[in-house]
Amino acid sequence: MSQRTPSTRKSVSQEPVTSVLPDGDIPYDPKHSWNQDEETLAALGYKPEFKREFNLWTTFCVSFAVLGLLPSFASTLYYGMGYAGTAGMTWGWLVAMIGIQSVAASMAELCSSMPTSGGLYYASAVLAPPGWGPLAAWITGWSNWLGQITGAPSVNYGTAAMTLAAASIVNPSFVPQNYQVYLLTVFLMIIHACMASLPTKTIARVNSFGSSFNIVALVVVIILIPAGTNREEQNLPRFAPSREVWGDIYAGTAFPSGVGILMSFIGVIWTMSGYDSPFHLAEECSNAAIASPRAIFLTSAVGGTFGWFLQLVVAYTVVSIPDALESDLGQPFAAYLVQILPQRTVLAVLSLTIIAGFFMGQGCMIAASRVTFAYARDDCFPFSNVWKKVNQRTKTPVNAVWFNTSVGCLMLLLIFGGSLAAGAMFSIGAIAAFVAFTTPIFIRVFFVGNRFRPGPWNLGRASIPIGVVASAFVVLMVPILCLPSVVGADLTEATMNWTCLVYGGPMAMILVWWVVSARKWFKGPKVNVQHMMLGREVAGEDVLVGHEVAEAESQSGLEGKAAEAAKDAESTEVR
Incomplete structure (x- = not known):
């Protein structure tokens, strides 16, 4: 670079x-x-409103905590393993990471040029052709907000499910009920809201510890699973043969194998969706034009590498994919652990995953509150004058934190619709984030080109080719993420992929709102350098x-x- x-x-x-x-x-x-x-x-x-008490390391820590490889992988194992089996987890992960790393690199370049809390929303407004800035910002902002607002509920839902699954392992007669999952998830949301309302320096310290714990827990699990597996006691080889791991594609969908591999990318995309956090923390980071983009790039690169190692460990040790997916525990990762480890080791791994998930949920809450604040600052929301207030004591957007928490608790009512309805939160997060991530990248590549003014961290001549790869990957994946796993007579309300409705419905209403009203008063962020940014004459x-x-x-x-x-x-x- x-x-x-x-x-x-x-x-x-x-x-x-x-x-x-x-x-x-x-x-x-x-x-x-x-x-x-x-x-x-x-x-x-x-005007500066925050204290710049984040640096490269602490910004990376928040971002890596939001990424939360171990809890993210555990929460989305149903998709990665269930759609394509071990092939999707091994070489499928590598293919997906080419597109994801391209998105991260292009985003980092935008962050270096425009280090604001508004992030992608601000970049879309600046880079859009004359007259289209407000609409581009409107679409990017709302899509990004939908992705951010589902982050903490999704993570805490997964953490709550794992906690109750651990209780079921200890007491087999205990069967978790939906209301128990909901109440525990809401309890975690409230704790994280309180933590996210603390002063910036305290938040930075907590996330430094949380991210360090995430890294240590991930390394411990990667070592502990292959070292402690009892596959040999089940008359199986210690590790599955490579030809099976890399070659066998599990028929988890009614679509051809190639499409099944692409559908399994939802696990990769959702797991690797936290690397935009440094963009939103740029106004709280010192040397933001360099430190923030570096944190974005490093989060994706480090996360992708360690995530692949974790995928390999699980792919080489899983005993039965159908049994893991259909277990009464209601949590495929916990069911997988029961297949290959003694009970005490299972509980140890789950404990590490649950604690890592707790810190991940807190990181998601922080990132989402900064996005809400940035959009409210430009009057994007109803009652923006309330949500954009910065608490004078903590110097953090406390009102935005509790607004997000309230919306998240309402979204968690999807739990009562069953596992597929609750799983829509994961799909929404993936598709909403990718649309927001790539909109300014697409505009920069195909409408701005060489007129773009890069910041001190940039991709040089590789900028446009990498942006093309990022854009093409997202254009391919958006419809794939909306496909159901079954078709024909097997497609029912219970097996339908509701992503297209749960994401497309709100976005359709947002576009109608734009046409009817918002286009008359919403002018986008207060852009001050759009002419200079694009090399136009002022x-x-x-x-x-x-x-x-x-x-x-x-x-x-x-x-x-x-x-x-x-x-x-x-x-x-x-x-």
């Missing part, structure tokens, strides 16, 4: 300010000594160059005094 030194970046005094914030508040203060991060944010149109009397603010004010004062002096002289002369 090519990098330019930060010293080549322009000062805020050299950036054009093409919009004025409410009440005539221009984000430039000649009396304040701006640091590099404040200059960049002010040039993008926003024209219009509304443009005020930063260093001219003070000069204009000073000159205006001098001219005013001169005018007053001339008026006094004229009056004296008349007298």
